[in-house]
Amino acid sequence: MPVEEFVAGWISGALGLVLGHPFDTVKVRLQTQTTYQGIIDCMVKTYRHESLLGFFKGMSFPIASIAVVNSVLFGVYSNTLLALTTTSHQERWAQPPSYTHVFIAGCTGGFVQAYCLAPFDLIKVRLQNQTEPRARPGSPPPRYRGPVHCAVSICREDGPWGLFRGAWALTLRDTPTLGIYFVTYEWLCRQSTPDRQNPGAATVLVAGGFAGIASWAVATPLDVIKSRMQMGGLKHRVYRGVLDCMVSSARQEGLGVFFRGLTINSARAFPVNAVTFLTYEYLLSSWG
């Protein structure tokens, strides 16, 4: 099993993540809180209340963890493709796999990574939703002091399975949309590159960016549901399941609720995924 693909996935994920985290915080807040009028309002309030640091809440943890998850995604994707087509990464542009194979490998990668991502994503969302300013004397302390404290508190309150709250919604979100992610990337690269040649850096950046936007556009409705289920039991009610969360959110807030965070998700997705794919392709080709 080629290990470089996992390592390249890890490094490229970490770089993409730092770039995208401020967008991600605004997104999570817009999706789960009703105090903001829009992206700008949320940014201004976060800045005024919590300074620039507010945008980077909960980032140290994803850096270590979500980067590992990206490594699982790219590693499983690439190895599934290898099993389906028997062409290694080096030969993949010369002997392109079919889009069906790319889609199946992407869905497999998405499915496996969703379970690795679930506990980390839950902790990230809970920390991002703590809007209290940094410790000020006299103000009540936030519920969670940091990622480890958050994980321990969740285990204590809900048992270890509590860490997988929202995992099913996450799997539903990620399995098909990561298939779409890799198909879009492959398709755009092949469209703008002469037959059987490796795509150039600019092509990889643009194709990666649009692959991110396309997959997030489809993923956003389930992303909203996922975030809400993860917040269940805190400021939010506990939902009985994905369907219950969908129906009651739509009933209370209208169908528009499923598109909350779409603009910001797309704005974040372009740079994050452009950098992720460029780093990934670059590392793999420089390792031969």
Ligand SMILES: C[N+](C)(C)CCCC[C@H](N)C(=O)O
């Ligand atoms: C499939 N879905 C769109 C949900 C996620 C795609 C993940 C890609 C990248 N790690 C990122 O954070 O943008």
